[in-house]
Amino acid sequence: xxxxxxxxxxxxxxxxxxxxxxxxxxxxxxxxxxxxxxxxxxxxxxxxxxxxxxxxxxxxxxxxxxxxxxxxxxxxxxxxxxxxxxxxxxxxxxxxxxxxxxxxxxxxxxxxxxxxxxxxxxxxxxxxxxxxxxxxxxxx
Amino acid sequence: xxxxxxxxxxxxxxxxxxxxxxxxxxxxxxxxxxxxxxxxxxxxxxxxxxxxxxxxxxxxxxxxxxxxxxxxxxxxxxxxxxxxxxxxxxxxxxxxxxxxxxxxxxxxxxxxxxxxxxxxxxxxxxxxxxxxxxxxxxxx
DNA sequence: TGTTAGTTAGCACGACTTGTTGATTAGCAG
DNA sequence: CTGCTAATCAACAAGTCGTGCTAACTAACA
Numbered sequence: 001x002x003x004x005x006x007x008x009x010x011x012x013x014x015x016x017x018x019x020x021x022x023x024x025x026x027x028x029x030x031x032x033x034x035x036x037x038x039x040x041x042x043x044x045x046x047x048x049x050x051x052x053x054x055x056x057x058x059x060x061x062x063x064x065x066x067x068x069x070x071x072x073x074x075x076x077x078x079x080x081x082x083x084x085x086x087x088x089x090x091x092x093x094x095x096x097x098x099x100x101x102x103x104x105x106x107x108x109x110x111x112x113x114x115x116x117x118x119x120x121x122x123x124x125x126x127x128x129x130x131x132x133x134x135x136x137x138x139x140x
Numbered sequence: 141x142x143x144x145x146x147x148x149x150x151x152x153x154x155x156x157x158x159x160x161x162x163x164x165x166x167x168x169x170x171x172x173x174x175x176x177x178x179x180x181x182x183x184x185x186x187x188x189x190x191x192x193x194x195x196x197x198x199x200x201x202x203x204x205x206x207x208x209x210x211x212x213x214x215x216x217x218x219x220x221x222x223x224x225x226x227x228x229x230x231x232x233x234x235x236x237x238x239x240x241x242x243x244x245x246x247x248x249x250x251x252x253x254x255x256x257x258x259x260x261x262x263x264x265x266x267x268x269x270x271x272x273x274x275x276x277x278x279x280x
Numbered sequence: 281t282g283t284t285a286g287t288t289a290g291c292a293c294g295a296c297t298t299g300t301t302g303a304t305t306a307g308c309a310g
Numbered sequence: 311c312t313g314c315t316a317a318t319c320a321a322c323a324a325g326t327c328g329t330g331c332t333a334a335c336t337a338a339c340a
Contacts, residue, residue: 017285017338038328053288058328076214079327092256103254107247110266114243116232118273125267126250133258157307157316178297193319198297219296287336298325305318310311 001069001084004030016063021045021052025060029070029084035091035100037079075100075127090125094132096139103128141209141224144170156203161185161192165200169210169224175231175240177219215240215267230265234272236279243268 002010004026008018016022024045034040042057061082064070071083075093081100089102105126131139142150144166148158156162164185174180182197201222204210211223215233221240229242245266271279 012339015285019286019338021287051288055289055329056287059286062329074214074216076216076220080216089254090252092252092254092259092261094259095262101254101256101259103252103256105250105252107250110245110247110250110268112230112232112243112245112268114229114232114241116241116243116272118276119232119234119241119268120270120276121232121268122235122270123268125269127265128250128252128259128261128263129265130260130262132256136258136260152308155316159307159317161318191319195298195320196318199317202298281340283338283340285336285338288334290333291331293330294328296326298323300323301321303319305316307314307316309314 001029001064001086007064007069010067014067021049021056022060024049024052025057025064029064029082032084033102035073035081035083037081039079041082073100090127092128092130092132094135095129096131096135099132141169141204141226147204147209150207154207161189161196162200164189164192165197165204169204169222172224173242175213175221175223177221179219181222213240230267232268232270232272234275235269236271236275239272 001007004023007026008023011018011022025041028041028044038054038058038061041061042052042054045052045057061070065072065082068086069084071086073081073083073091075081075091077098083102085102089104092101092103093099108124109121110124141147144163147166148163151158151162165181168181168184178194178198178201181201182192182194185192185197201210205212205222208226209224211226213221213223213231215221215231217238223242225242228248229244232241232243233239248264249261250264
């Protein structure tokens with residue numbers, strides 16, 4: 001994701017207004033590695049700006065997603081998560097505590113075998129599930 | 141997934157009753173490579189057994205899933221899909237027509253880099269998205 | 281300063297999945 | 311064969327996530 005300042009410029013260019021709500025969301029996402037859901041982001045936003053609506057958070061996230069500034073990640077956990085890291089990366093998920101981390105896989109592109117002649121791969125998503133170090137400690 | 145006959149035996153062992161509805165679902169899943177949703181499976185089942193309820197289909201799928209006989213796959217397309225292939229395999233999805241195929245990736249285990257010290261990976265899911273040969277033909 | 285986009289509250293819906301209840305059916309052990 | 315009990319069914323509801331709509335107010339930007 002671009003910096004909040006660059007996003008402000010980009011929104012202006014495209015004729016979107018730069019509201020305090022949008023700027024707040026830009027700042028909350030900047031450098032955020034927590035892979036928040038819209039709800040989670042809303043809760044944090046509401047602390048800093050009581051009165052902001054969940055609707056606005058959803059809308060701004062959709063705009064950022066459409067502009068390619070945030071990645072939409074669906075880990076099958078119910079809610080969609082948002083990742084301001086739009087590099088070509090993948091995710092590890094702790095099945096105990098649900099924490100998500102970004103990881104980079106360097107063997108790509110991957111080769112596969114199966115009954116899929118002529119398939120043109122545009123993107124590859126990899127999700128590693130398991131147990132994070134903290135949960136392993138707690139259960140030991 | 142085991143054969144319908146083996147599943148019948150397994151259900152009996154575990155004290156589950158072997159009803160015609162369950163047997164029908166076993167047969168519909170046997171060798172099924174279509175990655176059906178519960179709805180889809182219900183529609184096919186209802187043709188062969190009018191009166192079967194969607195509820196029963198969901199329930200039987202949950203039981204099979206809990207027994208490890210079918211894989212639960214969530215491609216973020218709204219509904220969960222079921223796969224009687226429980227080998228260590230992955231999926232390719234056509235983003236145009238939505239068709240799903242099983243594929244095997246032989247470079248596993250994959251290595252990754254990132255800020256995740258001590259993470260114990262239990263499973264890896266890979267989804268390749270793109271365009272299948274048929275959709276490529278149609279759009280060409 | 282005025283136009284217009286954005287925000288808000290509130291209500292609703294839609295898709296998917298599960299829960300509940302109460303009546304009926306039928307599997308399976310004895 | 312009989313009886314216990316699980317399974318099924320219909321019908322309705324709820325819950326989650328996300329979005330659509332409206333109407334009124336606010337504020338960004340030209």
